[in-house]
């Protein structure tokens with residue numbers, strides 16, 4: 001049983017309090033199928049969010065199975081299914097893969113053949129047997145809604161909230177989906193609440209809740225709707241609502257509500273009697289499913305049945321790799337960047353680095369010639385120093401660019417799917433760890449290949465280990481800072497734009513081209529990852545002859561040690577991850 005007691009939801013707008021929901025009180029028995037209707041902006045979605053725990057009511061109480069959720073915490077993820085209007089599946093997965101992943105992420109105790117049976121059962125319940133091998137991107141709108149419902153059925157939820165799952169469908173598909181929801185409410189005492197604008201197919205529901213400007217103005221059997229609003233066709237209800245103020249409708253409703261509650265109960269009892277497979281209560285539901293040997297098994301009816309942290313991590317990581325390889329464009333782009341970027345670097349020193357000339361001029365020459373020879377040597381030394389420094393900066397900037405490309409869309413691009421899965425019990429830390437492992441592999445592959453390729457062609461002097469370490473660190477710093485940005489932004493485009501700006505600032509602010517004004521340098525330098533990777537690599541050359549040329553070529557000499565540079569870049573990684581985790585824990589549903 002779900003009960004709402006005087007639910008209010010108030011927000012501040014232009015200094016005034018606005019009541020988006022006002023004293024909504026409602027009792028919904030198990031196995032009930034309810035339509036929530038009302039004009040756009042009347043608060044339907046807000047009400048659903050309060051029931052599901054996505055929003056906290058300002059006043060009032062939500063009671064679920066005899067417990068006050070505002071006191072005793074949220075509904076368990078396994079008890080609740082929330083089907084939003086938007087598509088919540090990855091385009092590159094098949095229907096079957098989506099269902100199987102949903103089971104692996106949300107249902108702890110099934111594996112092997114039980115998992116396959118459960119997936120079959122879910123696919124059969126939503127009538128998608130013939131399209132199980134189809135990829136999500138080729139499904140029609142109605143088929144995607146079916147899949148959305150199916151993904152929620154994997155935990156066998158007691159409450160299914162559906163937000164406009166029939167919007168935009170043709171009348172035939174709409175009826176099919178409403179019929180499907182109706183069937184789902186008949187099984188296992190499941191309560192199904194469906195938000196809809198449409199007043200078609202109302203006869204399939206047990207009750208209709210009408211909201212108007214945040215007020216509850218009717219909740220009764222569908223066949224009583226036209227009588228209550230004194231209209232000939234239910235379609236005219238919206239027009240009639242406009243004729244009186246919402247407060248007046250609310251006032252009238254409070255006088256009649258008890259009468260209609262009794263009618264609803266009568267209607268639901270009748271419906272159950274006429275449906276042989278219907279389960280009237282939760283206990284009936286259990287015995288029904290036990291007896292019904294023809295049906296494949298439902299998921300275990302266990303309240304605390306979430307998979308463990310590592311299982312979720314592993315499923316998320318393997319799914320990420322599957323998605324990566326399925327998306328040919330992504331694979332092609334990654335390979336292209338990995339191959340082309342090192343080529344861009346070696347173009348500047350195709351024959352490698354010239355031998356570094358000594359400064360001591362030939363003593364047999366006269367004074368003027370000695371001075372000219374010295375000047376020539378110094379010029380050459382500076383040129384070689386500038387080339388080495390430039391090659392290192394170029395590698396650093398390209399790896400920074402790869403880092404931003406790795407991560408900018410990683411979370412923002414799938415935020416709604418993540419939010420949905422999180423509501424279903426996916427732990428933010430399992431999710432973040434899967435991203436760290438996935439991106440970590442890309443970082444290692446990109447940075448090591450860049451280092452090896454450039455070394456093969458340019459034969460740069462100095463400590464290779466220190467250089468590779470700092471190449472990996474610049475990529476990691478930029479990747480994880482951009483992952484933080486990706487987690488904080490609402491859209492993938494915003495995250496990409498911000499990440500590209502971040503890379504764009506690396507070169508001018510690194511000091512490799514021009515030194516920053518001395519008062520600004522202490523402020524900007526710690527933030528510019530490219531500076532640390534580049535100058536740390538140059539410092540690693542301090543024992544080499546070329547260091548002389550680099551010193552005279554670089555505006556920012558002296559350089560930090562490799563250790564300092566590594567530690568600062570590690571800070572960038574840590575800060576990026578903390579931001580990413582913080583924003584993965586926050587709900588960014590809309």
Ligand SMILES: Nc1ncnc2c1ncn2[C@@H]1O[C@H](COP(=O)(O)OP(=O)(O)OP(=O)(O)O)[C@@H](O)[C@H]1O
Nearest residue numbers: 011020038039040041042043044045046047164197
């Ligand atoms: N977090 C919020 N802050 C400010 N206003 C909000 C917020 N959430 C919703 N609203 C406003 O509250 C009202 C109710 O929104 P809600 O999304 O619940 O309406 P709805 O009935 O679902 O509408 P629709 O049928 O268009 O989906 C709208 O006017 C909306 O602009």
Ligand SMILES: [Mg+2]
Nearest residue numbers: 044045046163
């Ligand atoms: Mg809505």
